[in-house]
Structure formats: C-alpha cells, structure tokens
Amino acid sequence: MTVNVVVTGAARGIGRAVAELYAERGARVLSADLKLPPTLKGQERVRADVATKVGRTRIARAARERLGRVDVLVNNAAYQGAQGGVLEVSEAGWQRALDVNLTAPLLLVRALIELMPVGAAVVNVASVQGLFAEQGNAAYNSSKGGLVNLTRAMCLDLAPRGLRVNALAPGAIATEGVLEAIAAAPDPEQTRRDYEDLHALRRIGEPREVAQAVYFLGSKEASFITGAILPIDGGMTASFMMAGRPV
Numbered sequence: 001m002t003v004n005v006v007v008t009g010a011a012r013g014i015g016r017a018v019a020e021l022y023a024e025r026g027a028r029v030l031s032a033d034l035k036l037p038p039t040l041k042g043q044e045r046v047r048a049d050v051a052t053k054v055g056r057t058r059i060a061r062a063a064r065e066r067l068g069r070v071d072v073l074v075n076n077a078a079y080q081g082a083q084g085g086v087l088e089v090s091e092a093g094w095q096r097a098l099d100v101n102l103t104a105p106l107l108l109v110r111a112l113i114e115l116m117p118v119g120a121a122v123v124n125v126a127s128v129q130g131l132f133a134e135q136g137n138a139a140y141n142s143s144k145g146g147l148v149n150l151t152r153a154m155c156l157d158l159a160p161r162g163l164r165v166n167a168l169a170p171g172a173i174a175t176e177g178v179l180e181a182i183a184a185a186p187d188p189e190q191t192r193r194d195y196e197d198l199h200a201l202r203r204i205g206e207p208r209e210v211a212q213a214v215y216f217l218g219s220k221e222a223s224f225i226t227g228a229i230l231p232i233d234g235g236m237t238a239s240f241m242m243a244g245r246p247v
C-alpha cells in the first residue's frame with residue numbers, strides 16, 4: 001500500500017530532503033511551505049503558514065482531497081529568526097518561535113487526526129537545542145525544548161489511537177541556512193571548522209542523513225518506537241564538553 005506523507009517546511013533544507021526521499025521510495029507526499037515547494041514526482045504541494053488556522057485548514061483540506069489518508073506527518077517547519085537571549089529577544093520574535101515551532105505541530109496533529117489510521121506516525125523535527133540551550137538563542141531553545149516534551153505528551157495521548165510519535169534532535173546540518181551563515185562569517189573556514197568540532201564525528205550532517213532517520217521513524221520498521229527523542233548529531237550530545245559549546 002502506498003504510504004501517504006505530509007511534510008511541513010518542505011521547500012528547502014531538511015524538509016525538502018525528507019520529501020525527496022519519500023518520493024524516491026514511492027510514497028505520495030504533500031509538501032507544505034510558506035513558499036511553494038519544488039515539484040517532485042508523486043508530490044502534491046500546498047502553500048501554507050502552519051502557524052495560522054487558515055494555513056492548517058488548507059493543509060488538512062489538501063490532505064483529505066489529494067491523499068485521502070495520512071500515514072506519516074512530519075512537523076519540520078521552523079522559525080529560527082528570533083535573535084537574542086532572555087533579556088533581548090523581542091516579544092514578537094518569541095511568540096513567532098512558539099507559534100511555528102511548538103503550537104503548530106500540536107494544532108496540525110489535531111487538524112489531521114481524523115485522516116490518520118491506526119499505525120500512523122508523527123515525526124517532529126526538534127533540535128539538539130531542545131535538549132540543551134545556546135547562549136543568546138532563548139526563543140528557539142525554548143520552543144524546541146517544548147517540542148521535545150510535546151512529543152512525549154503526544155506519544156501518551158495518541159497511543160490509544162494506535163499512533164506513534166517521535167522526535168529528532170539534529171546537530172548542525174548542511175542546509176542552505178547553515179551554509180549561508182558559515183559563508184557570511186568573517187572567517188568562513190574557521191567557522192566551518194568550529195561547527196564541525198561540535199560533533200564527535202568532526203563534521204556537520206547532511207539533510208539526507210536526517211531524512212533517513214525521519215523515514216525510519218515513520219516506517220513499520222519502527223513499530224515499537226514511540227516517545228523517543230533521537231539525536232542525529234554525530235555524537236555532539238554524547239559529550240558534555242561539546243554540547244552547548246558556543247560556535
């Protein structure tokens with residue numbers, strides 16, 4: 001039976017890699033993003049802001065009409081623009097981070113729940129920054145920390161429906177945003193090495209490496225895994241010496 005998947009934030013980065021991997025493996029994918037995601041074989045697209053009711057309703061309608069059933073929901077879209085620490089972050093930035101990164105996954109599950117059969121799975125893309133904090137990044141840290149525990153709450157509350165819910169905690173991944181940040185640094189080569197040195201494997205990850213873990217957690221191969229938070233971080237969080245070290 002064809003696997004039907006909804007991926008948010010699929011226009012670029014990790015979300016795009018997730019949509020591509022599912023499409024390659026024969027799934028039917030509904031990609032949702034603020035911008036229209038690229039066309040892929042077997043892929044449906046919808047422009048939607050997951051932080052708004054209008055956007056979530058649009059995703060739910062497209063899922064109902066074009067997929068009919070949702071086997072895997074990947075909550076991947078995130079707002080990473082709220083700069084500043086506890087004393088600096090703007091209220092608007094804080095709120096947007098919570099709306100996109102924490103509240104949207106909750107409300108999107110509610111919007112899609114009637115389309116999710118027994119055996120369906122939710123995969124939330126959190127971050128190592130949901131496990132530890134980074135100085136000067138209060139809103140993102142807090143939203144991802146919330147998403148980690150929301151994953152556990154979803155695991156418990158949706159298990160009676162036969163659904164599994166897990167989260168990933170990626171380290172630094174070579175997405176457009178991270179590569180742009182490295183290129184914009186005063187010393188890009190040193191900055192890249194600094195990023196790499198945060199990880200025990202001394203490199204940053206590839207979007208595809210996160211996508212493969214999403215695919216596994218969404219699959220029947222992971223049928224007894226729920227409520228888990230899986231680091232995809234090249235060993236970053238294995239060591240208290242590296243975890244949380246400022247880049």
Ligand SMILES: NC(=O)c1ccc[n+]([C@@H]2O[C@H](COP(=O)([O-])OP(=O)(O)OC[C@H]3O[C@@H](n4cnc5c(N)ncnc54)[C@H](O)[C@@H]3O)[C@@H](O)[C@H]2O)c1
Pocket residue numbers: 008009010011012013014015032033034035048049050051075076077078079080100125126127128169170171172173174175176177178
């Ligand atoms: N790249 C990394 O190093 C890294 C590390 C840890 C965790 N993550 C997490 O992985 C996920 C993907 O990260 P990325 O680096 O690929 O991000 P990205 O910024 O490259 O892409 C995010 C996509 O989400 C979309 N998006 C943002 N807000 C949205 C909204 N309100 N509604 C719909 N779409 C929206 C954007 O348009 C964009 O296409 C995020 O949850 C991020 O927090 C990334």
